[in-house]
Every structure is written in structure tokens, then in C-alpha cells.
Ligand SMILES: Nc1ncnc2c1ncn2[C@@H]1O[C@H](COP(=O)(O)OP(=O)(O)O)[C@@H](O)[C@H]1O
């Protein structure tokens with residue numbers, strides 16, 4: 001067994017000791033995952049981990065995987081599971097917390113199965129932001145965060161990947177009764193109030209069920 005395998009085993013064992021609680025936050029590109037996670041952590045003791053942010057930080061760090069990750073993101077493709085899972089495991093351990101909102105992961109069946117196989121963690125539930133594509137496109141084109149993938153050509157590819165690969169993850173958890181869906185309409189005021197109630201309800205229940213640990 002090589003040094004890398006040993007390091008991965010240590011990471012997995014240390015994380016397993018913490019018995020972390022995980023909520024997956026899923027939805028199409030621009031559906032508001034990051035925005036609503038930021039709202040949630042203001043009110044609940046969760047750590048927000050955006051898989052996309054972790055991958056972008058890895059590019060910026062000049063790591064050996066940086067160029068590969070950058071190319072995949074530019075094309076709207078899904079980075080190999082082992083890379084993303086390792087970044088998530090490290091971030092979970094470094095946070096010192098045991099409750100996590102994992103935003104934008106798993107993005108395909110392989111991501112999902114690999115995460116469960118490696119970490120032995122099953123999510124408590126999945127928050128699914130279901131937003132019309134034209135609204136997501138509008139938001140992404142005016143996000144203004146200087147992201148290389150927020151251009152119309154890459155956005156179209158990301159929508160395709162979402163429909164062809166990511167929706168099946170949501171369907172998998174739906175079949176297990178684990179999905180809490182927030183259906184976005186154009187009526188933003190109603191949506192915001194609904195978010196507060198729904199998210200408060202879901203996370204409040206989760207906090208209660210784990211507070212006597
Ligand atoms: N409910 C909303 N109404 C209008 N704009 C929104 C809403 N939620 C998020 N946005 C904006 O849309 C863009 C994408 O949101 P973001 O949270 O980054 O989505 P995601 O993480 O799902 O890609 C951001 O510029 C954000 O400010």
C-alpha cells in the first residue's frame with residue numbers, strides 16, 4: 001500500500017470518529033444553493049462546504065491537479081470523484097464541526113456511490129432547489145464573480161450535465177424519501193418566506209434529533 005492510500009485511510013478513519021451529520025444541497029447551476037447555504041449557516045450551527053469553491057481553491061493553490069480541474073470546470077464537466085471527495089473530507093476535518101451543508105455535490109451517481117463507499121456517510125436529507133432554467137441562466141449571466149464558467153457556452157453545457165447526470169442523484173434520494181424540494185417561482189417575496197419556513201423546519205428537526213448526542 002502506497003503513502004497516498006495510507007493518508008486517505010487516516011482521513012477516512014478520523015472523519016468516521018466524528019460521526020458527522022450531512023445535508024446535501026443540490027439544484028441546477030444558478031438555482032441559489034450558495035446563497036441559501038449562507039443564509040442557513042447564519043441561523044444554524046452548520047459548516048457550509050461548496051464543492052465548487054473547494055475545487056476553485058485547489059486550482060488557486062497551484063496543486064498538481066489544478067490544471068485538470070480548471071479544464072473540467074471550463075467545460076462544465078464533473079471532476080473525478082476521488083479528487084472532490086478528498087477535498088471534502090479534508091475540509092470537514094479541518095472545520096472542527098460535525099454538521100455540514102455540502103453544496104453542489106454529489107453531481108452524478110458515481111460521485112454519490114463513491115462518497116458513501118469511502119466515507120460511510122449517508123445524508124440526513126437533501127435540499128433540492130428546483131428553479132426554471134431561464135431564471136438560472138439570467139442569474140448566472142449576471143453573477144459577476146469573474147467565473148470562467150459563467151458564460152453562455154459553458155452555462156448550456158452545465159445545464160446539459162445537470163439534466164443528464166445530476167438529476168439522477170436527486171431521484172435516487174427521492175426514492176428514499178430524503179428530498180426536501182424548494183420549487184422556485186418568479187415570485188421572489190413568496191419564495192424567500194417559503195425558504196425561511198422550509199429550511200427552518202428541516203434543519204430545526206435535524207438539530208433536535210441530534211442535540212441529545
Ligand atoms: N432568490 C433569488 N432571487 C434572485 N437572485 C438570486 C436568488 N438566489 C440567488 N440569486 C443570485 O443568483 C446568482 C446565483 O446564485 P448562487 O447562490 O451562486 O447559485 P448556485 O450556487 O446554485 O449556482 C447569484 O448572483 C445570486 O446573488
Ligand SMILES: O=c1ccn([C@@H]2O[C@H](COP(=O)(O)OP(=O)(O)O)[C@@H](O)[C@H]2O)c(=O)[nH]1
Nearest residue numbers: 029030051052072073076077078079104105
Ligand atoms: O462536486 C463537484 C462540484 C463542482 N464541480 C465542477 O465545478 C463547477 C462549478 O460548480 P459550482 O457548484 O461552484 O457551480 P454552481 O452550481 O454553484 O453554479 C461544475 O460545473 C463542475 O465543473 C465538480 O466537478 N464536482
Ligand SMILES: [Mg+2]
Nearest residue numbers: 033034050052
Ligand atoms: Mg454555487
